[in-house]
Amino acid sequence: MIEVFIIDDHPMVVAGIQALLNHSEVVRICGAAHDAGTALEMLGTSTAQVVLVDINLPDMNGIDLCVLMRKEFPKLKILGLSTFKERSYITRMMEAGASGYLLKNASKEELEDAVVAANKGRAYLSMEVAATLAVAQSVPSAIPMLTAREKEVLHLIAEGLTNQEIADKLFISILTVDSHRKNLLAKFGVKNTAAMIKTALELRLIAF
């Protein structure tokens, strides 16, 4: 029996996965948490071999949690879980060390297959996910690697703050903000703020 732990803040989804895997002969749900914090605690004393992680958690995003879990529990296999088949999400999740990525419209069979594959150390992607990735490869829309400070500045730009206001808020010179902004535009490969905000939102580097 492969033991699975669920991290998802939607009771319906947790109950759904439990219901779907209830009569499985290979997989067993051994626990669930509704946020990253309690999940990390519970995993310390858990015997789970595979975790199902929702991408959107109340206290942390799935990618960061993935990185944390890889450090703390290296043997644990991680399966991403989300409603969205967005290139950026999927690739980032896989880069963060996930063994696979499932959409929430996955069937019982897909779910079971994914867990089994992950447990064997193999990667698993839903059919639809694999398809989007195939398309994604032909149109490589790379995700800019932003530094912490750049992300911070990007957020404030998106809020509508001017360089001066950002400088005041971060207690740095406006010249520095200007530099960050310059670097951001370069990394995004765009020539003005409007396009940058659009692609940043598209790539989920910022949220509404």
Next chain:
Amino acid sequence: MIEVFIIDDHPMVVAGIQALLNHSEVVRICGAAHDAGTALEMLGTSTAQVVLVDINLPDMNGIDLCVLMRKEFPKLKILGLSTFKERSYITRMMEAGASGYLLKNASKEELEDAVVAANKGRAYLSMEVAATLAVAQSVPSAIPMLTAREKEVLHLIAEGLTNQEIADKLFISILTVDSHRKNLLAKFGVKNTAAMIKTALELRLIAF
């Protein structure tokens, strides 16, 4: 017993709702469909009093489906169901004639309460949803009424074009583009492009 029909393309969610309402003494699941088309067919011969409708369906969006169902089955009570607590979505769903709006992180109790309230003809909103709406009211971020030309300009701004480039593309003076831009900023109630693009995307006035 209130009979509930579920329209959602995520097997986990359908199974989850069923599991959550399984032992309920007031609510009973009487059927489910994974897309709008089959749902409309099945509802014709269904005895359901309440429908739970996911906002994102493969063949139609929840708002349009809501309007359709209101026409075809006026007695049916509709509850929107979604992961997102976006003002625009919620209000539009309610305007389309829904009796309520539930988040997918609703608890068993919330779910049951919502169905009961809807069946009695009362509106129901999840706690979180009500909170976001309350915030929305205090900060009236109504959806700006944009003219056709303004939408056109907004799109081109989002693409990263400058006023000059937009003027060339639309065969109008740069001064005109400037005016449209001014009016856009005013209508959005923001003071620069970055904030405008963000809210425009949030309100779905433009897409990625």
Next chain:
DNA sequence: TTTCATCTCCCGTAAAAAGGGGATTTTATC
């Protein structure tokens, strides 16, 4: 026919942002 919204164009000023260099100091890593 008048009113109203929309689209168009105009003036002028001030403030931001974009673009092109550079340089110095932290900070983390090897």
Next chain:
DNA sequence: GATAAAATCCCCTTTTTACGGGAGATGAAA
């Protein structure tokens, strides 16, 4: 302690936006 990456600050120029006012043409609805 050397290396590299990040964060900080600097100068200069040009372009683009933002913001304050208008004002005429057109077409549709009242």
